[in-house]
Amino acid sequence: MATDFPLEIQGLHKILDSITAVSDPDALRERIAQLSEEAAAPDLWDDPEAAQKVTSQLSHAQTDLERMDKLADRIDDLGALVELAQEEDDADTLAEAETELAKIRSTLEDLEIRTLLSGEYDQRDAVVTIRAGAGGVDAADFAEMLMRMYIRWAEGRGFGTAVLDTSYAEEAGLKSATFEVKGPYAFGTLSVEAGTHRLVRISPFDNQGRRQTSFAAVEVIPLIEKTDSVEIPETEIKVDVFRSSGPGGQSVNTTDSAVRMTHIPTGIVVSMQNEKSQIQNRAAALRVLQSRLLLKRQEEENAAKKAMAGDVKASWGDQMRSYVLQPYQMVKDLRTEHESGTPSAVFDGDIDSFVNAGIRWRKQQQLEAEADAGV
Structure with missing residues (x-):
């Protein structure tokens, strides 16, 4: 036509x-x-x-x-x-x-x-953490695939990235990874990617060639800024130092430069090992801990507002996207129903259509919640 x-x-x-x-x-x-x-x-x-x-x-x-x-x-x-x-x-x-x-x-x-990005922290840089879930070595490999996907997406938009922490799995992939994405509205844009991701494929680690389902969790928080008032008393922080390690436990540092920081009241733990010195890792860990506490405070405020407004429909659900490589090829977002038949392109960073659909979906959810609450 x-x-x-x-x-x-x-x-x-x-x-x-x-x-x-x-x-x-x-x-x-x-x-x-x-x-x-x-x-x-x-x-x-x-x-x-x-x-x-x-x-x-x-x-x-x-x-x-x-x-x-x-x-x-x-x-x-x-x-x-x-x-x-x-x-x-x-x-x-x-x-x-x-x-x-x-x-x-x-x-x-x-x-x-x-x-559509009008949230309090939407303009901020983002801190993304990916953790392998159920699925063994396939889940660890999936976590690494997702990290590469988001970094490729950021590079395609001209955004800067900096890996803050990586915990490698024994056989392949990552137990977890944390990295910054630096660009305008990075947090507001990527925040719709938070949730549980699911991969279905023939496992390359199974010598019998069986189909495997694995999961990975994505967390997105806004990067703290110097003007934010998130003061953490030193008495509320426990700091442990250890040696950084590479894939399979291989040592990549002969000094105790890596830092694990625990916020005692909430139990939030942040690890940093990708900077060269303990001082740099400690500063990076504190900044991410402050960011997580900032987001936690915002979530608590939102929860209080929802409680006052009554039962507001605003649930994302545990599993937000499926990546299926076998028996067919499809990536589908379970919230927006948006899908793609080319998973290879998606894993190569072509996720704008999913992100945009997610932002529109979230805005619609907010409008419906406000209508239900009589706002």
């Missing part, structure tokens, strides 16, 4: 108008001006971490504004391209218009999804 370009272009303008109304470009310009002033400060690089954050935020904000400002022109140019192609009956130019239409749709979808 031939593309109805006038209808498509009209739809693109409507979506852009709604995005512009929510995004407030004027406020974004003010934010860019503020960040530009901070970036021009002569003492900016006295604190390299803060300087990098300012310059990164400025770059991403400028990119967002530029994309928004140029979209209207791109849509108008698409209309002119279609008119030219139709007047000259030029199939090649029409094909070019189809390609540009797809690109504009993709850009609009990214911007539209961004407008």
